[in-house]
Amino acid sequence: MSLPVYFAPLQGYTDAVYRAAHASLFGGVEAYYMPFVRLEKEELRRKDLRDIEPEANRGVAVVPQLIASLPDELCRLVDGIAACGYRRIDINLGCPFPLLARRHKGSGILPYPDEVERLLCPLERYGDIDFSVKMRLGWECPDESLRLLPILEGGPVRQITLHARLGRQQYKGNPDIDSFARFYEACHLPLVYNGDLVAVEEMVAIEARFPRLAGLMVGRGLLARPWLAEAYAYGGDPGPLRYERVARLHEQVFTGYARVLQGAHQLLARMAAFWEYLLPDVDKRMKKRVLKARSPEAYTEAVRALFFSLQEKG
Numbered sequence: 001m002s003l004p005v006y007f008a009p010l011q012g013y014t015d016a017v018y019r020a021a022h023a024s025l026f027g028g029v030e031a032y033y034m035p036f037v038r039l040e041k042e043e044l045r046r047k048d049l050r051d052i053e054p055e056a057n058r059g060v061a062v063v064p065q066l067i068a069s070l071p072d073e074l075c076r077l078v079d080g081i082a083a084c085g086y087r088r089i090d091i092n093l094g095c096p097f098p099l100l101a102r103r104h105k106g107s108g109i110l111p112y113p114d115e116v117e118r119l120l121c122p123l124e125r126y127g128d129i130d131f132s133v134k135m136r137l138g139w140e141c142p143d144e145s146l147r148l149l150p151i152l153e154g155g156p157v158r159q160i161t162l163h164a165r166l167g168r169q170q171y172k173g174n175p176d177i178d179s180f181a182r183f184y185e186a187c188h189l190p191l192v193y194n195g196d197l198v199a200v201e202e203m204v205a206i207e208a209r210f211p212r213l214a215g216l217m218v219g220r221g222l223l224a225r226p227w228l229a230e231a232y233a234y235g236g237d238p239g240p241l242r243y244e245r246v247a248r249l250h251e252q253v254f255t256g257y258a259r260v261l262q263g264a265h266q267l268l269a270r271m272a273a274f275w276e277y278l279l280p281d282v283d284k285r286m287k288k289r290v291l292k293a294r295s296p297e298a299y300t301e302a303v304r305a306l307f308f309s310l311q312e313k314g
Ligand SMILES: Cc1cc2nc3c(=O)[nH]c(=O)nc-3n(C[C@H](O)[C@H](O)[C@H](O)COP(=O)(O)O)c2cc1C
Pocket: 008, 009, 010, 011, 012, 013, 034, 035, 036, 065, 092, 094, 095, 134, 163, 171, 194, 195, 196, 197, 217, 218, 219, 220, 221
């Protein structure tokens, strides 16, 4: 039996439009973690709320995520998310962006066990909500996550997703599997592996090395090959039809953004992000034509030519 696969939250990529389109066309994803919600001028950002509102996520298994460094901030975010009807919330202790990390948010809080303890303390009040944490090995060194384990295990956190990198690495270098293994050995909570899974064989290898895992979380690998979770969960070759389904994914995402974004410039910029990771093996010139298109007409023509060539090749 394969492990549950979670779609990682990717700010700017896996928004409600993308999640709905992906979930309607590809299987194998247990739940989509949503990009984090944060406070701005003491309020939940309207843009974030629009993305997590149940109406925008109907029929899709989603887990909202928040980022905070102070208990009050955390409570306001939990209250806001719970008011949307959610009973599962993930807490981001992994974001490496320097602007947030400097304020001890995301992986910036990992070197400070006292602050993590204070931050998570109010979770006890929310008996009807299942909390999970998504974190990195540390900011500066992997011992930081090990030092946090007693705090995480002592509270109401029900599951941990561990991205096997340090915050200061950003996305550089390889995941540190040996440090992940040390955390895995010490951890008594259900643990999900995250970091650089891009092929079924790699997912199978992680599952074999860590048989007590509660799941695998995949982000950029799924943006690149939207059928990856399905191929892992159900086995078999995704076959030539996969490109037809990716073309339909594109169609749904394009139509979805055309509905909510203002003007061709915004739409094309958003679609450029869609293509950033998608189908890395595709002919580079064809992809460049898609990315360089300056009008919706040129864009549509370049996309049509790209999918035509893929379906020709099979
Ligand atoms: C552009 C981008 C945006 C991200 N946004 C979030 C986010 O909102 N919340 C979060 O927990 N992680 C976020 N991450 C981290 C991913 O969820 C994931 O942990 C990381 O990409 C490693 O997994 P992968 O190699 O499977 O992509 C983001 C990563 C990228 C590249």
